[in-house]
Amino acid sequence: MSTPAENLAALGLTLPEVVPPVAAYLPAVRTGSYVYTSGQLPMRDGALISTGKVGADVTAEEAQECARLCALNALAAVASLVDGDLTRVARVVKAVVFVASTPDFTGQPTVANGASELLGAVFGDAGVHARSAVGVSVLPLDAPVEVEVIVELTA
Structure with missing residues (x-):
């Protein structure tokens, strides 16, 4: 059984630094x-990777990637409270998932899959x-996704 850290590595990902509160x-x-966790924005290296509304300025695919990065940032926030040990996450x-979107955009569940699929890939059934x-x-900051x-921790 793989650890969350091994699963992140297999995805080519590492936990970023915790995004400072705005x-x-x-x-x-x-x-x-x-x-x-507080709402996490799609921040990488201190900057949003995308801004604007899904369905106008941002495609559903771009928003899905934003949701994935938001979830990764959320995992970094969780890890900061458990000495970096994500094996402490029981589930x-x-x-x-909040999606800033145009009134006619109805693909919020598809956008949210970016976060959900990452959590499943990192934690398996517990994700x-x-x-x-x-x-x-x-x-906030005109982010397309938050x-x-x-998470529940082990004893």
């Missing part, structure tokens, strides 16, 4: 055996989760 909040909070409980995919008019996750 306002007054923490990237993630642990309470008991759960970690709740991903829920993901919430299969409940999910909400929500269309919104605007997100993702938050809830």
Whole structure:
């Protein structure tokens, strides 16, 4: 059975540095055996990889990649609270994916798959989760996607 770190490596990914908050909040909070992440944006090296609305400025495929990066950033936030050890994640409980989209765009679930598929690839069956995919008019910094996750930790 592969570890989350091995699965990330097999995907050609490494955990990035935790994205610093853009306002007054923490990237993630642990309470008991759960970690709740704040909404994570598609930031790479301190900058958004895309801006604008899905269905106008951003394609569904680009947004799916944004969701994937958001989920990776969420995993970095989780890892920061467990000494970098993602084997402590017993399961991903829920993901919430916000998609800034045009009023006629209805592919939010497909965009959200970018995050969900990454979580499944990293954690296997423990990465299969409940999910909400929500269309919104605007997100912070004009990001096209924002993702938050809830994970349960092992004892």
